[in-house]
Amino acid sequence: MAEQDEVSELIKRKMGQIKKKIAVMSGKGGVGKSTISALLAVHLAKKGFMVGLLDADFLGPSIPKLFGMERKKPLSSIDGIDPVLSTKYAIRIMSIQFMTPDGVAVIWRGPMISKVLRDYLAHVSWGRLDYLIVDMPPGTGDVPITVMQEIDLDGVIMVATPHDLTASVVERAINMARTMNTEVLGIVENMSYFKCPDCGRIAKFGRGSELLARKYGLKIIAKIPLEEKLSAYCESGLIEEYGEDHFRDFIP
Numbered sequence: 001m002a003e004q005d006e007v008s009e010l011i012k013r014k015m016g017q018i019k020k021k022i023a024v025m026s027g028k029g030g031v032g033k034s035t036i037s038a039l040l041a042v043h044l045a046k047k048g049f050m051v052g053l054l055d056a057d058f059l060g061p062s063i064p065k066l067f068g069m070e071r072k073k074p075l076s077s078i079d080g081i082d083p084v085l086s087t088k089y090a091i092r093i094m095s096i097q098f099m100t101p102d103g104v105a106v107i108w109r110g111p112m113i114s115k116v117l118r119d120y121l122a123h124v125s126w127g128r129l130d131y132l133i134v135d136m137p138p139g140t141g142d143v144p145i146t147v148m149q150e151i152d153l154d155g156v157i158m159v160a161t162p163h164d165l166t167a168s169v170v171e172r173a174i175n176m177a178r179t180m181n182t183e184v185l186g187i188v189e190n191m192s193y194f195k196c197p198d199c200g201r202i203a204k205f206g207r208g209s210e211l212l213a214r215k216y217g218l219k220i221i222a223k224i225p226l227e228e229k230l231s232a233y234c235e236s237g238l239i240e241e242y243g244e245d246h247f248r249d250f251i252p
């Protein structure tokens with residue numbers, strides 16, 4: 001118990017150096033949560049803020065790939081572990097993938113994940129940051145609960161797609177955040193529409209997230225199209241070079 005308290009104290013001290021801590025959640029995997037976390041970090045860094053990005057998706061870490069830094073290793077410093085800096089905007093990035101041998105799948109059990117996550121939060125030297133973006137794993141399991149218990153989050157952003165099926169799962173995540181007294185800042189609708197590059201016709205896929213936003217009195221922060229260009233930049237690890245800013249003037 002004493003050891004737990006010590007870790008919580010360390011986490012508190014580290015988090016005290018960060019002005020705003022925002023988690024990105026979705027009920028479901030594969031809706032583009034990591035992509036949106038990365039785009040949000042880039043958006044804020046481009047506005048001149050000091051930004052950190054924590055990949056808390058232990059079972060499917062994908063932040064290093066989006067930034068083309070899968071082979072990078074963080075260095076230890078007297079203050080803990082230094083995050084890896086992204087090439088273009090110097091976003092401070094930390095992911096469990098940096099700590100595991102290349103190509104090795106690590107099998108984590110629930111309680112172990114929470115312990116490792118707490119150790120991470122206690123030992124990563126973010127330094128002074130304006131924003132820490134936390135890319136949560138899908139669902140409402142151990143990691144989101146631990147993050148919400150240990151970090152005094154300023155808010156959560158929900159990632160949904162327009163499909164009814166996703167909306168109903170995101171609804172669970174909204175309810176969880178509210179139960180944990182964490183403010184939901186709004187919804188980012190990913191894969192919102194598709195603009196045909198040949199004829200310019202715009203196809204929409206549904207109204208699930210709009211209805212969800214209305215039901216919970218939330219705003220839609222951004223609508224991100226389903227786009228070959230975005231997919232290509234993600235696949236080649238060049239998300240910082242993507243160039244479009246769908247968040248416009250959004251400052252959380």
Ligand code: ADP
Nearest residue numbers: 029030031032033034035191225226227231234
């Ligand atoms: P999650 O974190 O929810 O599991 P990811 O962010 O890893 O999802 O995205 C899953 C896949 O979908 C990735 O290959 C990503 O490049 C792709 N993707 C995400 N959003 C878009 C989009 N708006 N347009 C095209 N591809 C996308």
